[in-house]
Amino acid sequence: MDHIPILKIGRVLLVSIQVDMHDQLALALQDNLTQRIVKDRATGVLIDICALDMVDSFIGRMISNIAAMAKVLGAATVLVGMQPAVAITMVELGLTLKGVATALTVERGIALLEDSDNANVLAA
Amino acid sequence: MTTVSSRLGDLIIEHQNDLLDGWLASLTARIGRRDAVGANELRQQANRFLTLVGKAIQAAGSAGIDSAAWQEVHSLLSDISATRVRQGYNSVETALFVFSLKDPLIAYLRHEFEGEPNTLIAEILTTNALFDRLGLVTIEAYQKSREQVILRQQQDLLELSTPVVELWSDVLALPLIGTLDSARTQVVMESLLQKIVDTGAAIAIIDITGVPTVDTLVAQHLLKTVAAARLMGADCIISGIRPQIAQTIVHLGVNLEEVTTKATLADAFQVALKRTGASISSSSTRK
Amino acid sequence: MSWQLNASPGALFSLDLVNLQADGAEVVLPVRTDDDVVKLRKLVREVLISMRFSIVDQTKMVTAASELARNTLRYGGGGDCSLAKVGDGSRTGLALAFSDNGPGIADVSLALTDGYTTGGGMGLGLGGAKRLVDVFELQTSPDTGTTVKIIKWKPY
Numbered sequence: 001m002d003h004i005p006i007l008k009i010g011r012v013l014l015v016s017i018q019v020d021m022h023d024q025l026a027l028a029l030q031d032n033l034t035q036r037i038v039k040d041r042a043t044g045v046l047i048d049i050c051a052l053d054m055v056d057s058f059i060g061r062m063i064s065n066i067a068a069m070a071k072v073l074g075a076a077t078v079l080v081g082m083q084p085a086v087a088i089t090m091v092e093l094g095l096t097l098k099g100v101a102t103a104l105t106v107e108r109g110i111a112l113l114e115d116s117d118n119a120n121v122l123a124a
Numbered sequence: 125m126t127t128v129s130s131r132l133g134d135l136i137i138e139h140q141n142d143l144l145d146g147w148l149a150s151l152t153a154r155i156g157r158r159d160a161v162g163a164n165e166l167r168q169q170a171n172r173f174l175t176l177v178g179k180a181i182q183a184a185g186s187a188g189i190d191s192a193a194w195q196e197v198h199s200l201l202s203d204i205s206a207t208r209v210r211q212g213y214n215s216v217e218t219a220l221f222v223f224s225l226k227d228p229l230i231a232y233l234r235h236e237f238e239g240e241p242n243t244l245i246a247e248i249l250t251t252n253a254l255f256d257r258l259g260l261v262t263i264e265a266y267q268k269s270r271e272q273v274i275l276r277q278q279q280d281l282l283e284l285s286t287p288v289v290e291l292w293s294d295v296l297a298l299p300l301i302g303t304l305d306s307a308r309t310q311v312v313m314e315s316l317l318q319k320i321v322d323t324g325a326a327i328a329i330i331d332i333t334g335v336p337t338v339d340t341l342v343a344q345h346l347l348k349t350v351a352a353a354r355l356m357g358a359d360c361i362i363s364g365i366r367p368q369i370a371q372t373i374v375h376l377g378v379n380l381e382e383v384t385t386k387a388t389l390a391d392a393f394q395v396a397l398k399r400t401g402a403s404i405s406s407s408s409t410r411k
Numbered sequence: 412m413s414w415q416l417n418a419s420p421g422a423l424f425s426l427d428l429v430n431l432q433a434d435g436a437e438v439v440l441p442v443r444t445d446d447d448v449v450k451l452r453k454l455v456r457e458v459l460i461s462m463r464f465s466i467v468d469q470t471k472m473v474t475a476a477s478e479l480a481r482n483t484l485r486y487g488g489g490g491d492c493s494l495a496k497v498g499d500g501s502r503t504g505l506a507l508a509f510s511d512n513g514p515g516i517a518d519v520s521l522a523l524t525d526g527y528t529t530g531g532g533m534g535l536g537l538g539g540a541k542r543l544v545d546v547f548e549l550q551t552s553p554d555t556g557t558t559v560k561i562i563k564w565k566p567y
Binding site: 079080082083084085087088090091092096097102103104105108109 | 313314317318320321324326348351352353354355356357358
């Protein structure tokens with residue numbers, strides 16, 4: 001796969017990470033996302049990692065970067081679908097993903113982003 | 125004594141096939157129950173044992189069986205014992221695997237050293253001592269395997285006895301009772317997180333009313349659970365904090381700033397309800 | 412890289428390990444490209460599954476392997492990873508050893524502290540990976556490069 005598809009749902013951009021990411025793919029994703037946020041005037045980014053059975057510091061860094069870039073562009077980011085084993089490992093690894101809000105499912109994530117309390121999520 | 129010992133090793137390797145047949149005949153006679161698959165497996169194990177023991181004796185003699193040269197033999201006996209445990213054999217039957225090699229081996233020694241009574245006696249004593257030790261190693265390995273089975277069963281029990289309750293839609297409660305050791309806390313953590321995924325509950329109340337002591341480790345485990353749940357998108361409330369525990373937590377310097385804590389499960393439930401947008405109202409017809 | 416050891420000089424592990432592979436050989440994978448890292452993760456996951464590790468333990472070990480593999484690639488200039496099933500008499504486990512001929516790590520204790528970074532990342536590679544495994548040993552020098560060995564034991 002040479003790029004990760006980005007779906008638009010209202011003013012939210014949905015990214016579903018399903019493959020093993022390497023440097024180029026991660027950079028391409030960050031590139032594409034930032035461009036799309038501006039182009040579609042998106043106010044929210046939803047990253048779905050339900051298909052990931054592992055998140056290491058590289059991927060964690062990528063997610064944090066995306067959230068930071070999105071925030072600069074005025075969009076909030078929500079991470080959804082983390083598997084329990086991944087969550088436990090990330091806590092042990094020390095990855096806190098500050099600046100990234102989380103939700104259990106895509107539906108909840110979208111609801112969170114569309115909430116009129118959007119400011120709270122952004123400030124997280 | 126090295127000349128004598130290495131002769132034993134050579135003997136085993138030279139006559140491996142005959143020894144194997146004699147040994148297996150002796151084993152089958154004593155233990156009995158074997159099917160075709162089992163007989164094949166037994167033959168392979170016995171053959172491997174002979175090869176490894178022969179090589180080990182040649183390399184390092186039969187006096188010290190804890191040296192590196194004997195490592196593979198230990199390993200094989202561990203594997204065989206573990207298999208026997210699984211198959212339901214008892215420790216005596218398992219040890220017989222080793223002990224019943226003595227007879228055919230000593231028969232060969234008698235043939236080899238016919239006419240050299242002193243050498244024969246020395247060889248028999250050495251062989252006897254060696255196999256006694258190997259027999260003990262086997263029994264010890266058997267015991268260890270049994271312990272492993274018991275440990276695994278305990279773990280299974282632990283998982284079964286960690287109930288996570290659905291208090292309300294989107295609200296889970298985990299009443300912890302008893303001491304929390306490292307193993308138990310891990311199991312608890314995993315159960316809770318899995319239940320969060322299964323039910324889609326956004327809030328989990330961890331009630332520690334039934335936990336007698338909270339030390340740094342327990343506190344750390346609780347905090348890790350809360351952090352993991354948060355990464356997944358759920359929030360945790362810790363309730364049931366007794367006054368003494370509150371004091372301990374503060375004294376230990378545990379940082380609970382990021383966690384909502386309540387003294388009672390009822391308080392925690394109210395908070396949870398509010399967060400999910402629900403509320404409890406009493407009907408006015410009751411007087 | 413030998414796993415059978417007791418008194419061999421320069422042996423990293425002080426435990427008495429016995430290679431449980433049937434033919435005695437360990438598996439060695441190259442860690443030279445991003446795709447190598449992907450393949451390595453897949454293989455490690457498969458081996459852990461076949462050894463019946465719990466999902467959490469699998470994830471921890473695969474994550475640690477990923478961290479170390481990326482380090483080998485990014486800071487070590489590429490290298491190898493050898494896998495071996497090991498045992499110490501009462502339990503079995505999986506051992507991985509990452510080695511490279513890179514410049515080595517200048518300050519090991521600093522590198523093992525969380526937050527340490529040279530590459531602008533989160534810098535959690537080594538310290539974090541250490542917490543995910545049961546045995547963690549590291550050898551590094553500017554002349555010989557870096558070797559990191561990790562083991563995850565199965566509790567039963």
